[in-house]
Amino acid sequence: MKCFRCFQWSPDYDKQAATEELADIMNYCIQMADKMGINIEEAIMAKIKKNAEKYPVEKSYGSSKKYTEL
Template sequence: MEELIKGILSFRDERDWKSFHTPENLAKSIMIEAGELLENFQWDNSFDKDKVMEELADVMIYCVLMADSIDADIIKIMESKLKKNSVKYPVEKSKGNSKKYTEFD
């Protein structure tokens, strides 16, 4: 994962794009790409897997760039969030259940 992150940042830096990658611009870009991902499912549940993977990659790349722009270690923040979610969604209450943790008994 670390090599992939370095590759993404290197791609950006080789093109001198960092000055355009403000947190605000990157948040917008994430949403735009997420919309393009969602567009693949607009009218039914059939989809072109290659197109979906392209858009998913764009979303993930922009997320890596966002983490860099706010000086966040993307691996650490995902690990931290996963730990928080494991507390909010214990297996015994959430297994096979799509309810939000605030709806648990």
């Protein structure tokens, strides 16, 4: 089996292993959100909005700088 942690840096990875790992992670996240009373959709949308404010496209596009350096 190819290293799952390396999949994002290489096109040569085990897609089935990555799929199963992703399913495990998502299952854990859904269970955690349920236990904590967190609405996943609302949490994701709030985080997207926060990221958009921290990393405006006109300043961050094509840059790997942290938001405090933009």
